[in-house]
Amino acid sequence: MTTIYDVARQAQVSPATVSRVLNGRTTVDPSMAARVQQAMRDLDYRPNAVARNLRLSQTSLWAVIISDIENPFFTSMVRGVEDVAQGAGFSVVLCNSDEDPEKESRYVAAALAEQMAGVIISTSGRPTVINRLVEARMPVVAIDRQLRGVNVDTVLVDNVHGAELATAHLLDGGYRRVACVTGPRRISTAAQRLRGYQRALKSRGGPASDNLIRFADFREEGGYRAMASLLDGSEPPDAVFATNNLMTVGAVECLIDRGVKVPAEFGVVGFDDIPWAHLVRPSLSTVSQPTYDLGRSAAVLLAERIANPARTPSTITLRTGLQIRESSTRHR
Amino acid sequence: MTTIYDVARQAQVSPATVSRVLNGRTTVDPSMAARVQQAMRDLDYRPNAVARNLRLSQTSLWAVIISDIENPFFTSMVRGVEDVAQGAGFSVVLCNSDEDPEKESRYVAAALAEQMAGVIISTSGRPTVINRLVEARMPVVAIDRQLRGVNVDTVLVDNVHGAELATAHLLDGGYRRVACVTGPRRISTAAQRLRGYQRALKSRGGPASDNLIRFADFREEGGYRAMASLLDGSEPPDAVFATNNLMTVGAVECLIDRGVKVPAEFGVVGFDDIPWAHLVRPSLSTVSQPTYDLGRSAAVLLAERIANPARTPSTITLRTGLQIRESSTRHR
DNA sequence: TTGAAAGCGCTAACAT
DNA sequence: ATGTTAGCGCTTTCAA
Numbered sequence: 001m002t003t004i005y006d007v008a009r010q011a012q013v014s015p016a017t018v019s020r021v022l023n024g025r026t027t028v029d030p031s032m033a034a035r036v037q038q039a040m041r042d043l044d045y046r047p048n049a050v051a052r053n054l055r056l057s058q059t060s061l062w063a064v065i066i067s068d069i070e071n072p073f074f075t076s077m078v079r080g081v082e083d084v085a086q087g088a089g090f091s092v093v094l095c096n097s098d099e100d101p102e103k104e105s106r107y108v109a110a111a112l113a114e115q116m117a118g119v120i121i122s123t124s125g126r127p128t129v130i131n132r133l134v135e136a137r138m139p140v141v142a143i144d145r146q147l148r149g150v151n152v153d154t155v156l157v158d159n160v161h162g163a164e165l166a167t168a169h170l171l172d173g174g175y176r177r178v179a180c181v182t183g184p185r186r187i188s189t190a191a192q193r194l195r196g197y198q199r200a201l202k203s204r205g206g207p208a209s210d211n212l213i214r215f216a217d218f219r220e221e222g223g224y225r226a227m228a229s230l231l232d233g234s235e236p237p238d239a240v241f242a243t244n245n246l247m248t249v250g251a252v253e254c255l256i257d258r259g260v261k262v263p264a265e266f267g268v269v270g271f272d273d274i275p276w277a278h279l280v281r282p283s284l285s286t287v288s289q290p291t292y293d294l295g296r297s298a299a300v301l302l303a304e305r306i307a308n309p310a311r312t313p314s315t316i317t318l319r320t321g322l323q324i325r326e327s328s329t330r331h332r
Numbered sequence: 333m334t335t336i337y338d339v340a341r342q343a344q345v346s347p348a349t350v351s352r353v354l355n356g357r358t359t360v361d362p363s364m365a366a367r368v369q370q371a372m373r374d375l376d377y378r379p380n381a382v383a384r385n386l387r388l389s390q391t392s393l394w395a396v397i398i399s400d401i402e403n404p405f406f407t408s409m410v411r412g413v414e415d416v417a418q419g420a421g422f423s424v425v426l427c428n429s430d431e432d433p434e435k436e437s438r439y440v441a442a443a444l445a446e447q448m449a450g451v452i453i454s455t456s457g458r459p460t461v462i463n464r465l466v467e468a469r470m471p472v473v474a475i476d477r478q479l480r481g482v483n484v485d486t487v488l489v490d491n492v493h494g495a496e497l498a499t500a501h502l503l504d505g506g507y508r509r510v511a512c513v514t515g516p517r518r519i520s521t522a523a524q525r526l527r528g529y530q531r532a533l534k535s536r537g538g539p540a541s542d543n544l545i546r547f548a549d550f551r552e553e554g555g556y557r558a559m560a561s562l563l564d565g566s567e568p569p570d571a572v573f574a575t576n577n578l579m580t581v582g583a584v585e586c587l588i589d590r591g592v593k594v595p596a597e598f599g600v601v602g603f604d605d606i607p608w609a610h611l612v613r614p615s616l617s618t619v620s621q622p623t624y625d626l627g628r629s630a631a632v633l634l635a636e637r638i639a640n641p642a643r644t645p646s647t648i649t650l651r652t653g654l655q656i657r658e659s660s661t662r663h664r
Numbered sequence: 665t666t667g668a669a670a671g672c673g674c675t676a677a678c679a680t
Numbered sequence: 681a682t683g684t685t686a687g688c689g690c691t692t693t694c695a696a
Contacts, residue, residue: 051673
C-alpha cells in the first residue's frame with residue numbers, strides 16, 4: 001500500500017505537506033503542490049480513510065437504518081437522503097434491520113464502532129438502541145417513526161390527520177363498519193394512525209369496537225392474515241383502513257381470494273402509495289406521503305447537527321394527503 | 333472514549349491481555365479474563381473498530397453496490413446477501429449507484445478507502461471501476477451483470493435462454509411483429525437478452541428488423557418512451573419483449589394510455605417479476621429470476637474468496653423460467 | 665501465560 | 681511556507 005510517506009519521498013517533501021495538499025490546504029506553495037500531485041499520480045496513491053478516521057475520529061459515511069428494504073416507501077426516502085448527502089460531501093450506506101431489533105442493534109453497533117459521521121434511523125421500536133447512539137453523541141435523526149423519551153431531531157408526517165382523513169372518507173362514502181389493520185403497537189406510526197382512525201369514528205359516530213382492529217406486522221402477509229381474521233369475525237366489516245402500503249396489498253389480496261367485490265361490497269384505503277398503483281385493479285385509494293422530502297428533510301437536519309452538535313433538536317412534520325382512487329368509491 | 337488502556341488499568345492487567353480477551357484468545361487465565369470482562373462492563377467499554385481496522389487493514393463490512401435501489405429486483409437480491417453475510421459474521425451496507433458510473437465510482441472508492449472486507453457489485457458498466465477493485469486486491473463478486481475482460485467471481489442468470497423463451501412464446505402465440513425494448517448496450521444483461529430475442533426470431537423466421545429494437549435505460553419512463561416510439565414507427569409491432577421489470581411497467585402504461593388492448597391486440601412479456609404482479613391487470617407474463625438465490629450465491633462466493641484469496645474465480649449461472657400470465661395469451 | 669513496545673497511515677500542534 | 685513529531689486505539693511480536 002502506498003502511503004503519504006512514499007509520496008513525500010517521491011516528491012521530495014515532508015509527509016505533512018502531502019497531507020496538506022491532500023486536504024486542500026491553501027498554505028502550500030503551488031509548485032510544490034504540483035510536485036506532490038504528480039507523485040500521487042505516479043505512485044497511484046490512494047488515501048487510507050481508516051487511518052484518517054482514526055486520527056479525526058470520524059468518517060464521511062452516513063448510515064441510514066431502515067426497517068424494510070423491500071418496502072418502496074423506505075427506498076424512495078433513501079433517495080432523498082442521498083441527494084442531500086452527496087451535496088454535503090457524505091456517502092450514504094443503507095442498513096436493513098428487517099423490523100428485527102436484534103439486527104437493528106447490530107447495525108447501530110457497527111455505525112458506532114466504525115465511527116460513522118451520522119445516523120438516520122427508522123427504528124424498529126426498541127428505545128435502548130437509540131439511547132446507545134445518543135449517549136455516544138452520535139449525530140442522529142429519527143425518520144418516519146418517533147422515539148419516545150429521547151430528544152433527537154425527528155422528521156415525521158401528520159399520521160393522525162392522514163388516518164382521520166382516510167377513515168372519514170370511508171364513512172362518508174357510506175361504508176358502515178370500517179375496520180383498521182395497523183402495525184406493531186410499539187411503533188409510533190402504527191399507534192398514531194390507529195388514533196386517527198379512532199378519532200374519525202368518534203367524530204362521525206361510527207361503531208368503535210376492538211373487534212374491528214387488528215395489529216399486524218406492516219408486511220403483506222400480515223395484512224392478508226389480519227383481513228382474513230376480520231372477515232371471519234362475528235360481525236365482519238364492510239371497509240378497511242390499512243396503515244401501510246404492504247398491508248394494504250395483503251388485505252386486497254385476501255379480499256380477492258374471498259371473492260369480495262372492491263369497492264362495490266367493500267371499501268379499502270391504505271397509507272402510503274405503492275409503485276405502479278395505477279396498474280392495479282381496482283386502483284388503490286391511499287394517504288400519500290412525501291417520501292422523497294421526508295428523506296431530504298432528515299438529511300438536512302443531520303447535516304446541520306453534524307455542523308453544530310449543540311443545536312436544540314427539532315421536529316419537522318410533513319403533510320399527508322388523501323388520494324381517492326377506485327378502491328373506496330362505491331358509486332362511480 | 334474508553335480505550336483498552338482504561339480497561340487494563342481498571343482490571344490491573346496489560347493492554348495486551350485486554351486485547352486477547354477481546355478477541356477470545358484462549359491463552360488467557362480464566363480468572364484474569366473474568367476481571368477484564370468485569371472492567372469492560374464497569375466502564376461501558378466499546379471497541380473502536382476504526383483502530384482495529386487500521387491495525388488489521390480490514391473491516392467486517394461488505395459493500396453491496398447496486399444500480400437502482402428502487403428496483404425490487406435488487407432489493408430482493410440484497411436479502412439473499414444479508415442472510416449469508418450475517419452467518420459469516422459480516423455486516424452488509426448497501427450503496428445505490430443509480431446507474432450513474434460517477435456515483436458508482438465514488439462508492440467503489442469509499443469501499444476501498446474504508447478497507448471494507450469485500451464488494452458485491454452490479455455494475456453500471458464502466459470496466460475501469462472494477463479494475464480499481466481488482467488491482468487493489470479487494471475481494472469482489474460481480475452479480476447479475478457480467479464484467480468484460482476482468483476475471484472475477486460472477487453470479488448470473490441464463491439471460492439468452494430466458495429471452496429466447498419469452499420471444500418464442502410470443503411468436504408461438506400468434507403475434508407477428510415482436511419488438512424488443514432493452515437496456516443500455518454497455519450492460520451485459522441488456523446485450524444478452526437482446527441476443528436471446530434475436531436468436532428466437534431467427535429460429536422461427538420472425539421479422540428481424542432494427543426498427544423493432546429500442547435501447548432504453550432500464551427504467552419505467554425509458555420503457556414508456558421506447559414503447560411510444562415503437563408505436564409511432566412506420567410499421568408498429570404487435571407485441572413487445574421488455575428486458576427488465578421497470579421497463580415492462582412503463583411499456584404497459586404507454587399501451588394503456590394509447591388505448592391498445594393487451595393481450596387482445598398486443599402481447600407483452602417482461603424480464604423479472606414485479607411485486608404484486610397478481611394485482612396488476614392484465615397480469616404480466618415474465619421471465620422470472622431466482623433473485624434471492626442470486627444474492628445468496630454471490631455472498632457464498634465472496635465469503636469463500638475472502639477466506640481463500642488465491643482461489644480461481646468461478647461463474648455461477650442460475651436458471652430463469654417463463655411465467656405465462658395474461659399479458660401474452662391472446663385467446664384465453 | 666503475561667507484558668512492553670512498535671507500528672498500522674494519517675493529521676495537527678509546534679517549531680523553524 | 682514547510683518540516684518534525686506525537687499520538688489516534690488497537691494487535692502482535694518478542695522477551696520474560
